[in-house]
Amino acid sequence: MRQKLLYLFIFLLPFTLMAQDIDRIKVNGKVKAPVGEDIEGVSIYNISSQQGTIxxxxxxxxxxxxxxxxxAITALQFxxxxxxxDKGVIDSRNMGIYLNPVVNQLDEVIVRPYDLSGNIIADVGRVKTIEIESKLNLSYETLNFDYEFADDQYSAIRGNAAHDAFHNGQEQYGGDILGLVAGVFSLIVSKKEVKTTVKEQNDEIELVGRGLRQRFGNDFVISNFDIPAHLVNDFLYYVExxxxxxxxxxxxxxxxxxxxVHQKSIEYNKQREEN
Structure with a gap:
């Protein structure tokens, strides 16, 4: 059994090394679309290398x-x-992607044959968006002062008839010892739960921070999100x-x-310009 596994490992090793030794080149790309279509913030993600840009x-x-x-090419509206x-993209070191919106909703995207210059034409269906218009003013002030709601089965019971009957309608004074003890106990438990929650939150933040820095190196952040080199760390903290x-x-x-991260870079740079 061990010999079989050894032979299998030796057989697969060259293919593994070949996959790891793939030489990739940097190509200049451009997304085009009809006038009026937004071409900023389109995600271009290399599934094979698990690297992407916007x-x-x-x-x-x-x-x-x-x-x-x-x-993979992803745009919000398409x-x-x-x-x-293909070879045309590699030889020309250019990738031109033209998004051609179609009138009828397509079941799938149709990508037309490439040319030798690395240009790609894709007939893409437009993603439907829904705009919700509310005729009701749902602000706190309106709900509390302008609208009147009738009682239903979910409304709270006003008063306590059983309590009033038992005490002949008289108000009872004095401390509720059991209630007081229960309240103190709940406060103690709550503090312990808060401590645990804070520790978990700190661990979560640290884990997310490490993962974010593993995915986005300094050079990538500088070139793709227009962040100055000396502010990369500050920007990643802002994202966290x-x-x-x-x-x-x-x-x-x-x-x-x-x-x-792209949206956060826009916010960050805007705040930086205002300050």
């Missing part, structure tokens, strides 16, 4: 790829689709403290994570 305001991006790599990097969740670090949430 388009700038003019739709340009840089990405390291190899021939036959699978690249259907997500995947393209295969403003909505970063552990779930974003999972493998199937790479695009979600990339988009989240």
């Amino acid at each position: 388009t700038k305001e003019n739709g340009t991006f840089e990405l390291e790829v190899a021939e036959n790599d699978r690249v 259907s997500t689709f995947t393209v295969i990097v 403290e403003n909505g970063m969740q552990r779930e974003y670090l999972k493998g199937n949430n790479e695009i979600v994570l990339l988009d989240f």
